[in-house]
Amino acid sequence: MALSASNLNVGDTYTECLVEDLKRTQIVQYAGASGDYNPLHTDEIFTVEVAKYPSVFAHGMLTMGMTGRMLTNYVGDGRLTKYGVRFTSQVWPGDTLNSTATVESVEDGIVNLKVETTNQDGSMVLSGYAAAKVD
Amino acid sequence: MAVEKFPVEGSHIMMFARSVGDDNQIYYDEDHAKGTEPGKVIAPPTFAQSSAQFDPSYFLRPKVGEDWFGSGGSPTGVKREASGGGGGGGGLHAEQHFEYHRHVSPGDVLTATVKPGKSWEKEGKRSGKLMFSETITEYRDQSGELVITARGVGVRTERPVDA
Numbered sequence: 001m002a003l004s005a006s007n008l009n010v011g012d013t014y015t016e017c018l019v020e021d022l023k024r025t026q027i028v029q030y031a032g033a034s035g036d037y038n039p040l041h042t043d044e045i046f047t048v049e050v051a052k053y054p055s056v057f058a059h060g061m062l063t064m065g066m067t068g069r070m071l072t073n074y075v076g077d078g079r080l081t082k083y084g085v086r087f088t089s090q091v092w093p094g095d096t097l098n099s100t101a102t103v104e105s106v107e108d109g110i111v112n113l114k115v116e117t118t119n120q121d122g123s124m125v126l127s128g129y130a131a132a133k134v135d
Numbered sequence: 136m137a138v139e140k141f142p143v144e145g146s147h148i149m150m151f152a153r154s155v156g157d158d159n160q161i162y163y164d165e166d167h168a169k170g171t172e173p174g175k176v177i178a179p180p181t182f183a184q185s186s187a188q189f190d191p192s193y194f195l196r197p198k199v200g201e202d203w204f205g206s207g208g209s210p211t212g213v214k215r216e217a218s219g220g221g222g223g224g225g226g227l228h229a230e231q232h233f234e235y236h237r238h239v240s241p242g243d244v245l246t247a248t249v250k251p252g253k254s255w256e257k258e259g260k261r262s263g264k265l266m267f268s269e270t271i272t273e274y275r276d277q278s279g280e281l282v283i284t285a286r287g288v289g290v291r292t293e294r295p296v297d298a
Contacts, residue, residue: 002172019156026154033147033154035187038195039205046206060228061184065155068180077161078173083180084232084286 002076003134008106014074018066018097018117022058027093030062060087063097063126067117070099074113075132081110085128089119096120101130109133138247141189141274145241148178151185177238183274183283184231186247226291229267234284244277252286263293 019026028042036059039046047056064085071080091097099117106112111134117126145163152162157179160167168176187193194215197203204213239245252269259265267290274283 026156029150029154033151034185035190035193036184036195037197037205043205046204046210050206050210061181061231062155064231065151065157065179065181069155069157069159072157072159072180077159077171078177078238080180080235080238082232082234084230086230087228 002079003074003111003132005106005109005111005134008103008111008134010103010105012103013100014070015098015100016070016073018063018070018099020096022091022093022095022097024056024093027056027058027062030059030065034059034061036061055092057093058091058095060091060126063087063091063117066097067099067115067126067128071101071113071115071130071132074101075111075130075134079132079134080130081133082129082131083115084130085115085126087125088127089123089125091119091125095125097125099126104129106134109135137249138186138189138245141186141245141247143178143182143239143241143243143245145176147185147188148176148182148241151182152179155179155181173238173240175240177240180233180235181231182239183233183245183247183272183285186245186272186274190247226266226289228287229290230286230288232286236280236282236284239274239276239282243282245274245282248273248275252288259292266291 031037031042041056041059044056047053097117101113101115104112104114110131113130115128115130118124149163161171202213204215250271252271254268257265267288269288272285276282
């Protein structure tokens with residue numbers, strides 16, 4: 001279900017809700033799968049008392065991974081050629097995230113996308129780009 | 136992180152996909168995957184980051200016989216110079232970029248080699264001075280072909296970022 005260049009226009013958007021009310025357990029799941037066991041993400045006592053953050057927070061790579069799901073759902077399996085992001089704000093347990101891809105250009109069989117993920121307050125938590133092969 | 140041997144395995148891909156809330160069958164169901172364009176199970180786009188599992192000295196994994204800086208019944212007081220971040224030089228993860236030369240599948244055995252990139256400083260509004268450092272990781276397959284190029288940027292801050 002790849003995209004077709006002839007059906008794409010600059011400015012087209014695709015949006016998905018990535019997560020509602022992010023659970024601490026999902027952050028633990030990501031720690032286990034990725035191998036990044038930094039206590040800042042899973043250990044409330046360490047994070048609040050030692051590191052002085054208000055609570056544990058998500059790995060940036062969890063947000064990038066969930067945003068990647070939006071991208072592959074849009075462009076199709078195995079079609080991404082580039083994907084890069086900046087982590088612009090932290091993501092906390094309880095956050096609800098929405099992510100949008102916007103078509104910036106279509107040329108030579110490649111679609112270039114702007115990628116933005118925001119939280120329930122409308123604050124951007126991730127901004128980046130992706131490129132994918134289209135038919 | 137430099138890794139000599141990163142075997143890409145189906146169950147690891149399945150667990151990784153679950154952790155990012157992705158139930159696409161191409162990440163766990165071989166029969167389904169046969170009917171897709173790639174024709175086989177592939178890894179999700181950010182899976183290469185889990186090469187940390189195969190880095191014997193990865194500093195954000197508790198190791199047998201070594202002190203761990205996370206809490207037990209109470210904080211342990213064990214200090215880490217930098218408290219983490221997948222981006223490279225410690226601290227928090229500021230940026231991550233991937234270039235896919237091809238998508239990896241179960242059965243691939245990757246190596247990861249790391250080259251230091253640029254480093255720079257910036258004055259931050261919320262956390263004092265920000266010190267950025269970049270690392271470039273090249274993932275190659277069992278034939279020595281470059282499959283993924285990753286560029287991570289880590290940032291260290293003078294104080295915790297305000298929420």
